[in-house]
Amino acid sequence: MARLRPPIAAPVLVAASTSLLVAQAVVRTADPIKRGLKESDFPRTVKVSDNAYTYEDFHAGDEKFTTTNMFVVTEEGVLVADGQGSPAATKGLVDAIAKVTSAPIKYVVVCSDHGDHTAGNASFPAGVRYLIHPTSTAAMGRNSPADAELVSDTKSLTLGSEPFQVVFLGRAHTGGDLGVYLPRQKILFLSEIFLNRVFPAMRSAYPSEWLGALSKAERMDASLYIPGHGFTETGPVSKEELRAYHTAVEAVIAEATRLHKAGVPVDQAIKEANFGEYTSWTLSKSQGPIAVRKVYEELDGKLK
Numbered sequence: 001m002a003r004l005r006p007p008i009a010a011p012v013l014v015a016a017s018t019s020l021l022v023a024q025a026v027v028r029t030a031d032p033i034k035r036g037l038k039e040s041d042f043p044r045t046v047k048v049s050d051n052a053y054t055y056e057d058f059h060a061g062d063e064k065f066t067t068t069n070m071f072v073v074t075e076e077g078v079l080v081a082d083g084q085g086s087p088a089a090t091k092g093l094v095d096a097i098a099k100v101t102s103a104p105i106k107y108v109v110v111c112s113d114h115g116d117h118t119a120g121n122a123s124f125p126a127g128v129r130y131l132i133h134p135t136s137t138a139a140m141g142r143n144s145p146a147d148a149e150l151v152s153d154t155k156s157l158t159l160g161s162e163p164f165q166v167v168f169l170g171r172a173h174t175g176g177d178l179g180v181y182l183p184r185q186k187i188l189f190l191s192e193i194f195l196n197r198v199f200p201a202m203r204s205a206y207p208s209e210w211l212g213a214l215s216k217a218e219r220m221d222a223s224l225y226i227p228g229h230g231f232t233e234t235g236p237v238s239k240e241e242l243r244a245y246h247t248a249v250e251a252v253i254a255e256a257t258r259l260h261k262a263g264v265p266v267d268q269a270i271k272e273a274n275f276g277e278y279t280s281w282t283l284s285k286s287q288g289p290i291a292v293r294k295v296y297e298e299l300d301g302k303l304k
């Protein structure tokens with residue numbers, strides 16, 4: 001039968017199978033260009049299930065990578081996990097939600113208290129209910145949302161017919177790290193507990209405890225893990241990438257620990273550290289030295 005097809009069909013078939021191949025074998029990177037995307041593709045909304053979406057917009061700075069939020073639409077309103085880094089960027093998120101549903105935003109979960117996820121919170125509508133970990137409220141000080149509900153362990157709630165669990169898996173990237181789990185759909189938004197192909201950023205981290213939080217996340221019954229930075233993956237790829245991230249944090253801790261044990265002073269250790277394959281990850285240049293200092297701090301018992 002193939003021989004009877006007009007010649008024009010051949011390139012169409014090739015194009016179709018090529019795009020299918022690209023869709024399945026995504027480039028494992030946080031870099032939009034290496035991923036095969038254009039800067040003009042962002043911000044963008046990615047539908048991950050019937051009613052759950054991610055919103056990806058670029059982080060500030062020259063090195064392009066995404067800050068990734070999740071929103072879940074129910075018949076009684078929307079739950080949003082994390083915002084963007086400026087009022088204009090978070091307005092982009094709010095507008096993107098309005099394109100999907102006319103339902104109001106009811107909850108905003110502050111999963112990471114860092115400015116790149118919270119500095120745009122003024123653009124969320126007045127009257128939304130904020131959920132936040134006590135450590136994050138303290139860290140945010142006067143910028144912490146007023147009348148927020150504190151979540152120090154696990155908080156279950158239902159919105160419309162969608163059950164949610166806001167979970168604290170231990171101190172990781174900020175100390176007040178929260179995740180949002182959708183038990184019905186087995187989706188787990190991990191915010192900055194999971195940086196997809198972005199070098200482990202440790203300025204405010206608890207290195208060894210972060211490994212514990214990642215282990216807990218991997219033990220949860222999830223078929224899709226969503227990162228706070230880096231791209232939204234399909235389920236099986238997201239599991240592999242969470243594992244890859246866990247391995248990266250282990251490797252960074254191991255390299256700094258090796259230098260510490262050898263008695264190398266921290267400034268020298270920063271120069272000598274060899275992070276191998278992770279030097280190709282986004283932000284490795286700026287975050288490598290910070291990670292070495294933080295691991296030294298923990299090994300020296302200075303991290304409380």
Ligand SMILES: [Zn+2]
Pocket residue numbers: 112114116117192228229
């Ligand atoms: Zn961040």
